Amino acid sequence: MAKKVEFMMGNYAVAEGALYAGCKFFGGYPITPSTEIAERMAERLPQVGGRFIQMEDEIAAMASVIGASIAGAKALTATSGPGFSLKQENIGYAMLCEIPCVIVDVMRGGPSTGMPTGPSQSDIMQAKWGTHGDHPVIAVTPASVQEQFDETVRAFNLAEKYRCPVFILTDSIIGQMMEQLVIPEPGELEVIERPMPDCKPEEYLPFDMDKDFVPLAPFGSGYRYHITGLHHASDGFPTNDPVLHTKNTVRLIERLNKNYDDIVKVEEFMTDDAEVLVFAIGVTARSAKHAVVEARNQGIKAGLVRPLTIWPFPEKHLEKLLSKNTVKGIVVPEMNLGQMTFEVQRVAKGRCGVEGLYSLMLDPILPGEILEKIRRFV
Amino acid sequence: MAYDYAKYLRKGKLPHIWCAGCTYGIVLKSLIRAIDSLQWDKNDVAIVSGIGCASRLPGYVDFNTLHTTHGRSIAFATGVKLANPNLKVLAMGGDGDMTAIGGNHFIHACRRNIDMTVFVFNNNIYGMTGAQYSPTTPKGAWATTSPYGMSENNFTITDLAIGAGATFVARTTAYHVAHCEKTMKEAFQHKGLSVVEIINACPTGFGRKNKFKTPTSMLLWMKDSAVNVEKAKNMSQEELAGKFTIGVLHKIEKPEYIETYDATVGLKK
Ligand SMILES: Cc1ncc(C[n+]2csc(CCOP(=O)(O)OP(=O)(O)O)c2C)c(N)n1
Numbered sequence: 206m207a208k209k210v211e212f213m214m215g216n217y218a219v220a221e222g223a224l225y226a227g228c229k230f231f232g233g234y235p236i237t238p239s240t241e242i243a244e245r246m247a248e249r250l251p252q253v254g255g256r257f258i259q260m261e262d263e264i265a266a267m268a269s270v271i272g273a274s275i276a277g278a279k280a281l282t283a284t285s286g287p288g289f290s291l292k293q294e295n296i297g298y299a300m301l302c303e304i305p306c307v308i309v310d311v312m313r314g315g316p317s318t319g320m321p322t323g324p325s326q327s328d329i330m331q332a333k334w335g336t337h338g339d340h341p342v343i344a345v346t347p348a349s350v351q352e353q354f355d356e357t358v359r360a361f362n363l364a365e366k367y368r369c370p371v372f373i374l375t376d377s378i379i380g381q382m383m384e385q386l387v388i389p390e391p392g393e394l395e396v397i398e399r400p401m402p403d404c405k406p407e408e409y410l411p412f413d414m415d416k417d418f419v420p421l422a423p424f425g426s427g428y429r430y431h432i433t434g435l436h437h438a439s440d441g442f443p444t445n446d447p448v449l450h451t452k453n454t455v456r457l458i459e460r461l462n463k464n465y466d467d468i469v470k471v472e473e474f475m476t477d478d479a480e481v482l483v484f485a486i487g488v489t490a491r492s493a494k495h496a497v498v499e500a501r502n503q504g505i506k507a508g509l510v511r512p513l514t515i516w517p518f519p520e521k522h523l524e525k526l527l528s529k530n531t532v533k534g535i536v537v538p539e540m541n542l543g544q545m546t547f548e549v550q551r552v553a554k555g556r557c558g559v560e561g562l563y564s565l566m567l568d569p570i571l572p573g574e575i576l577e578k579i580r581r582f583v
Numbered sequence: 584m585a586y587d588y589a590k591y592l593r594k595g596k597l598p599h600i601w602c603a604g605c606t607y608g609i610v611l612k613s614l615i616r617a618i619d620s621l622q623w624d625k626n627d628v629a630i631v632s633g634i635g636c637a638s639r640l641p642g643y644v645d646f647n648t649l650h651t652t653h654g655r656s657i658a659f660a661t662g663v664k665l666a667n668p669n670l671k672v673l674a675m676g677g678d679g680d681m682t683a684i685g686g687n688h689f690i691h692a693c694r695r696n697i698d699m700t701v702f703v704f705n706n707n708i709y710g711m712t713g714a715q716y717s718p719t720t721p722k723g724a725w726a727t728t729s730p731y732g733m734s735e736n737n738f739t740i741t742d743l744a745i746g747a748g749a750t751f752v753a754r755t756t757a758y759h760v761a762h763c764e765k766t767m768k769e770a771f772q773h774k775g776l777s778v779v780e781i782i783n784a785c786p787t788g789f790g791r792k793n794k795f796k797t798p799t800s801m802l803l804w805m806k807d808s809a810v811n812v813e814k815a816k817n818m819s820q821e822e823l824a825g826k827f828t829i830g831v832l833h834k835i836e837k838p839e840y841i842e843t844y845d846a847t848v849g850l851k852k
Pocket residue numbers: 634635636637638653676677678679680681704706708709710711712717785
């Protein structure tokens with residue numbers, strides 16, 4: 206049978222990916238340039254037996270998503286910079302309470318209301334540190350309309366598998382461009398469903414600190430328990446014990462660290478013998494690929510490292526390339542003033558040059574600009 | 584008559600954190616009796632709260648319980664209800680939680696008319712953070728952040744709810760325990776959003792510095808100031824001065840949100 210191929214907007218592809226993954230709830234608040242995700246979900250969710258609601262603000266939207274997930278639904282919200290900021294307190298709640306859900310941030314220029322229609326990559330650190338406290342973060346970074354779909358499915362899977370919120374960090378260029386989307390057949394992409402606990406309800410420990418993973422029993426399923434945003438013991442009830450608080454926080458962080466290989470996805474292009482690497486995500490990575498091809502045409506051994514997961518930071522991947530001691534320099538183009546560059550420098554530990562290429566100019570960084578930076582290392 | 588509260592309490596989580604003389608314990612018992620009288624299955628009940636002394640209540644009762652962020656209980660509850668309309672959902676919190684930080688969610692919940700219940704535990708003060716003024720602190724009253732007396736105007740929660748479109752609005756007090764239980768029960772049985780303001784006493788934060796020397800004096804104030812709405816109809820403005828009404832203040836029928844949504848979008852259930 207011929208594949209279903211569509212010419213689709215990136216934001217719509219997120220919505221379609223969510224539905225493919227079994228999403229049954231969307232709570233949102235409109236904000237450019239993410240709004241088309243909400244609009245598509247408003248239209249499509251009822252067709253698959255799900256519900257959409259436009260809440261009164263982003264705080265409420267995030268809260269409703271957590272509530273829906275606790276009641277058993279795979280849930281999505283989508284926003285941009287200022288809305289992402291408003292969601293942060295409840296995102297922290299979802300982190301601590303291990304609530305699977307997916308949050309799309311279509312990045313726009315900031316701070317504040319900033320550049321509503323301007324693309325940007327300036328929420329990389331907000332995604333990591335936006336809410337208070339120590340906690341791990343998963344953030345995926347699609348770079349095409351097809352990846353908007355595929356990575357959304359993966360984001361839902363990661364959310365269920367690791368029982369945590371997962372971010373999709375994208376930008377208004379990828380979100381609002383139209384490209385070809387090949388819609389996979391049902392069953393073609395893996396879809397992870399939420400498991401139910403198999404113990405007796407009275408034995409259920411929803412936050413068992415001695416286990417990596419405990420299924421989240423939906424409210425109403427006969428497993429009655431308590432959830433609180435206070436630090437809690439294995440049974441979910443508040444505790445002030447700093448030892449337990451430490452143990453649980455470390456457990457959550459380690460849960461992701463231990464599964465780096467499953468979570469962190471990186472596309473490497475011509476990196477085998479590369480002397481100069483370009484490290485880029487999203488729309489910038491598309492320009493970077495052109496720059497690498499052009500550099501190769503000119504006899505420069507350049508390669509591209511393109512993370513599809515930016516958090517956890519792809520340090521193992523970088524480490525592997527840097528340990529060969531053949532890399533002279535890394536170029537990090539990004540549409541902010543150096544958020545990702547700092548991380549690359551942290552991993553490089555001075556073993557090679559690291560040069561950022563920053564832009565707040567609202568246009569994609571061009572291949573020529575990246576090539577120029579590559580040349581400086583040869 | 585002896586009543587088996589134990590069936591609904593998480594005994595291992597007691598004693599509770601509330602101060603001696605706090606009325607939240609009394610209201611908790613009314614809540615248990617109201618739910619018991621409806622014979623609801625514990626598995627079908629979800630109680631969602633925000634942050635504050637009042638919001639600690641769900642931790643003590645054996646239902647599906649969700650203690651969320653400050654002011655956000657109604658928004659969390661909305662998600663819970665939409666994902667599983669079979670659940671009987673109660674969102675509850677203090678006056679600060681519900682009408683200050685949560686004010687936006689409160690008015691929009693009234694407007695939407697989702698089939699759930701909202702309790703506002705009104706003690707006229709922020710208890711948990713140590714007696715700062717709330718949107719319901721009366722003019723002139725002392726609070727740590729109004730050491731010269733409250734200068735802001737205050738909300739009348741029930742008027743706010745009616746204005747925002749709530750279809751069931753009632754007021755009761757912690758003193759009137761039988762009335763409290765009955766009002767809660769009626770609210771639970773209402774189809775659509777029901778709001779119950781429950782007048783409570785925070786002797787530690789409010790009473791001590793506002794001429795209520797003892798917890799008992801606060802209960803006596805409730806007893807003396809509350810007038811049943813039916814009785815109030817035959818009373819003059821002068822007679823009602825300084826008093827407040829209790830009972831069902833507003834009850835109308837309007838289409839319920841989820842039913843309307845499902846019908847509008849063609850969702851087959
Ligand atoms: C975002 C946020 N802001 C402030 C607080 C601090 N805080 C905790 S409880 C509370 C007010 C509690 O008052 P109320 O809601 O009236 O409940 P009560 O304690 O009187 O029952 C405040 C301001 C918080 N926890 N979170």
